[in-house]
Each structure stands twice: as structure tokens, then as C-alpha cells.
Amino acid sequence: MAADEKRSLLRRWEGLEFGVQLVIAYPVLVVIVSFLHLTALAQPLWRSLVYGLFWALPATFLVAVASQNERRKRREREQARSGDDA
Numbered sequence: 001m002a003a004d005e006k007r008s009l010l011r012r013w014e015g016l017e018f019g020v021q022l023v024i025a026y027p028v029l030v031v032i033v034s035f036l037h038l039t040a041l042a043q044p045l046w047r048s049l050v051y052g053l054f055w056a057l058p059a060t061f062l063v064a065v066a067s068q069n070e071r072r073k074r075r076e077r078e079q080a081r082s083g084d085d086a
Contacts, residue, residue, distance in 0.1 A: 014071035021064040029056040029063070 034052025
């Protein structure tokens with residue numbers, strides 16, 4: 001994937017509303033966290049799923065907040081750059 005494509009995908013993610021980011025990120029993080037508990041921590045399958053469901057909640061919130069913060073910082077940098085050009 002080219003750098004421009006990565007930036008475009010990142011901007012599309014950051015452009016989503018906070019709630020949409022939550023809805024998209026939660027199932028993905030449930031799978032990731034459950035897999036980590038199952039493999040790295042050697043938890044039984046049912047316990048891994050419960051931990052995944054639980055720990056994905058704060059992780060999802062943090063991902064969405066970080067994304068919104070990055071969008072805000074990018075917007076401020078772009079405004080500062082356009083102000084320097086004028």
C-alpha cells in the first residue's frame with residue numbers, strides 16, 4: 001500500500017463520527033483482545049471471550065478519542081500551514 005493510500009485511509013477513519021468509530025472499532029478489538037488472552041495469556045476460550053468483551057470497551061473508547069484528537073491536531077497544523085503561506 002502506497003503512502004498516499006495510507007494517508008487517505010487514515011483521513012477517512014478520522015473523518016468518521018465518534019459513534020461510528022466506536023461501532024466499527026469494538027468488534028475488531030473484541031477479536032484482538034480475545035485472541036491475545038487465548039494465546040499469550042493461555043486463558044480458556046470462554047474466559048478469553050469474556051475478557052475480550054470487557055477490555056475491548058475501554059480500548060474502543062481510547063481508540064476513538066485518540067482518533068478525534070489526531071484529527072483536531074491535523075486540522076490545526078493544516079490551518080497553521082495555510083496561514084504561513086498567506
